[in-house]
Amino acid sequence: MTRRTDAHPVLDRPDVRAPLFSTWRVGTPERQRLTVDAIARTWERRPWPADGLLGYHVYTGHDGSTLLHHSQWTSEQAFDGFVKVHRQERVDEIDTAVPGIERVGLDRYRRYRSGTRENGTAPVPGCVVIVDIEFESPDPGRQRAWVDAVFEALESDPEQHPGGISAHFHLSTDGTRVLNYAEWQSAQAHIEALAAPGEGIGSATAAWRRVQNWPGLKSSTVARYDHALGLVPR
Known part of the structure; x- marks a missing residue:
């Protein structure tokens, strides 16, 4: 299952071999909050999607518009498998809750x-x-x-x-x-x-x-x- 935590990620843990970072633009502080809530609901109501995913963290930008996403993977292959099977249903549910999210890009x-x-x-x-x-x-x-x-x-x-x-x-x-x-x-x-x-x-x-x-x-x-x-x- 999926568990929420307030703890920051450990950036130098040796089993993280594929850290990913991406940015979303959502427009306002209120939409930042709504999007974080939608991400939490979407993930917490589903089983943890992959053994190779060690943690997923979301950050609100002080500009009042952006969200930073950081996921810690054991390998790029594990992430690619998640994309094929589990990612789109999560994206669709989040977009239904908060339409108009601009996904700027994802970097490996x-x-x-x-x-x-x-x-x-x-x-x-x-x-x-x-x-x-x-x-x-x-x-x-x-x-x-x-x-x-x-x-x-x-x-x-x-x-x-x-x-x-x-x-x-x-x-x-x-x-x-x-x-x-x-x-x-x-x-x-x-x-x-x-x-x-x-x-x-x-x-x-x-x-x-x-x-x-x-x-x-x-x-x-x-x-x-x-x-x-x-x-x-x-």
Whole structure:
């Protein structure tokens, strides 16, 4: 069966070999709430659909319009099997409850590196920040090198903001994107970190300038979310 949980997902669990992320646009905060409720009803009234699905989490965007979806799979084959058998009936029921949802797209990733503050027990995240990096063309080596450069910049940063909890870097399987799923103590802590000297998170150091001006870097977007729904097998 399907069980609801308030717990955030564990991003670095080793049995997750196919993390998927997608975004829906629903338009308003009220429709965000209605859509989350519809997802919960649709899933809770059905058996858990696949052994290969370890967890499914939904987040409401602070823009008042978007929903982020994160599902943790043991393999892409397990996800493809779910799509063939179980996905459409769930989509249809949700669309009946909340017509007009725009599904922006779904991307397949592999987690590459994670970093967590070494300060004892990590607090429950008050905010999830998604940083989406796009490069001009596919290049798996460039994906990894850019993430490695971010870790070098973090390790040498003299003024790391204390509100950051963790960062989990994922590489898209098509070689064009990097997604950082970052956990923060609060949205305000992230806002304050962005307002500090420098461009974005990080001090005005040469290491951070190298990250921000990486060859082939096409775009970088940042969005804040609240964890709204977790679904796991019983």
